[in-house]
Amino acid sequence: MCESNAYILKDGSEQLIMESVGNVTFQGDYVSLKSIFGEERKLKGRLIELNLIGHRILLESEEAT
Amino acid sequence: MCESNAYILKDGSEQLIMESVGNVTFQGDYVSLKSIFGEERKLKGRLIELNLIGHRILLESEEAT
Numbered sequence: 391m392c393e394s395n396a397y398i399l400k401d402g403s404e405q406l407i408m409e410s411v412g413n414v415t416f417q418g419d420y421v422s423l424k425s426i427f428g429e430e431r432k433l434k435g436r437l438i439e440l441n442l443i444g445h446r447i448l449l450e451s452e453e454a455t
Numbered sequence: 456m457c458e459s460n461a462y463i464l465k466d467g468s469e470q471l472i473m474e475s476v477g478n479v480t481f482q483g484d485y486v487s488l489k490s491i492f493g494e495e496r497k498l499k500g501r502l503i504e505l506n507l508i509g510h511r512i513l514l515e516s517e518e519a520t
Contacts, residue, residue, distance in 0.1 A: 392457035392507045392508065392510065393507050393508065394457075394507055411507065412506075412507050412508045413504070413505065413506055413507065413508070414502075414504070414505040414507075415503070415504050415505075416501065416502050416503060416504070426508070436481065437479075437481050437502060438480070438481060439478070439479070439480050439481070440478065440479040440480075440505065440512075441477075441478055442457045442458050442459055442476065442477050442478065442479075442507075443457065443458065443477045443478070443491070445457065447505075
């Protein structure tokens, strides 16, 4: 399985915001995350790095988690 | 293995630009793709969709491929 964990970079450290993300879509300034369990989350932010080997999605967001 | 193929959406159709992408980074308007074979490509564009289950990265770019 190739789903990844999504993290937000905040004050220099990474905070896990969703596990087992299967799909990510982008619309304007918003990023929508969907986990394989049906969980959904939309936040204002941008992608910094996508590591498909390490199963990590790193985001930056102005929103508090 | 969880590397994905990267496609650019162009004139309504999808064009394969890199296979076996393992890492994607974002800096300003640029997207950098790295394959697990060491191939690298940087292009001006943005991410539309990331499908980790279907192993697909869909991008939009003004640059010709």
